[in-house]
Amino acid sequence: MTVAQPTGDELVEMLAALANPLRLRIMAKLAEGRDYVSHLAREIGVSRPLLHMHLQRLEAAGLITGSFELSDDGKAMKYYEVAEFDLHLTAAALVAAAQTLTSSEPTTGPAPKERSR
Amino acid sequence: MTVAQPTGDELVEMLAALANPLRLRIMAKLAEGRDYVSHLAREIGVSRPLLHMHLQRLEAAGLITGSFELSDDGKAMKYYEVAEFDLHLTAAALVAAAQTLTSSEPTTGPAPKERSR
């Protein structure tokens, strides 16, 4: 209740972001505590560029937030942490979400005809 | 409460199935009432083969169920309806789900080294 419901498009983006084993693992790891990119990559066991890509996807979906910070020895570290979210997926929720979808409206394209042979 | 929680792999499949505008629309339409393939295709405005593919994906994820029925005039109709599901996605839920993931265990692959130049 405290969280605003996402639009249909936003919901699709969030679901797509979570629908990946590696990203699910990333979310789980960050849920245990914030971390910076290189350390997280070693922790999970993936290459840093790959993790970077997945973090971008998660951040774009609004599931995590990144912030730059300077460590004691002057290195620029990018810390990520999970954002607050609470998605409740039920049949009724999907009906509501589908009404706010923008991509390829059913009214846009002419109904594809199919001749019976 | 009444629904058993899916494993991590199952959750990923369910999320992937829902993370698509067209499939979201299909779910929303079926939530308003069961329907058969050809009619649903006309209703939504997509080709029947395409709808067939998406229905398979949704059924494989356990979100809908299909059943064959014979109409009054002897035609074989395949009716689909939404299955009962209730996914509650929170940070804690993702932690639990990630523990039951099978694909590409973090312990399997050796940590990819990266030489600094």
Add this chain to the structure above:
DNA sequence: GACACCTGTCAGGCTTTTCTTACACGTGGA
């Protein structure tokens, strides 16, 4: 027979996602 419906599936093409490898830049310490 020709047509109206219903079902399924396959081949091909296009787009998107996923991942690796390699490069670029920065700081601080021996």
Add this chain to the structure above:
DNA sequence: TCCACGTGTAAGAAAAGCCTGACAGGTGTC
């Protein structure tokens, strides 16, 4: 200077997803 750590990003290959068009079969009605 060289090395260790941090950051980002771009190119290319491999795989997966999405979609169209055409084909196969079935039933019942005009």
